[in-house]
Amino acid sequence: MSTVRDNLMSRPGYSPYCGNMQCKTMPRTTWNGAQFRCFECGWASGFPAEFITEYKTRWGLGG
Numbered sequence: 001m002s003t004v005r006d007n008l009m010s011r012p013g014y015s016p017y018c019g020n021m022q023c024k025t026m027p028r029t030t031w032n033g034a035q036f037r038c039f040e041c042g043w044a045s046g047f048p049a050e051f052i053t054e055y056k057t058r059w060g061l062g063g
């Protein structure tokens, strides 16, 4: 498991930084209910559905 995924599963409210190298400020992303999205450039993370399901289950999000 990557460090980012590890943090996502263990730290409440943790979110990864924007992954778009062209992004102006590369801020931390925000959870949009399906992926993590950058408010600055619109970049969205591409975590596989399997991981997203684990994440939502871990923090009691959605379904």
Ligand SMILES: [Zn+2]
Binding pocket: 018, 019, 020, 023, 024, 026, 027, 038, 039, 040, 041, 042, 043
């Ligand atoms: Zn961005």
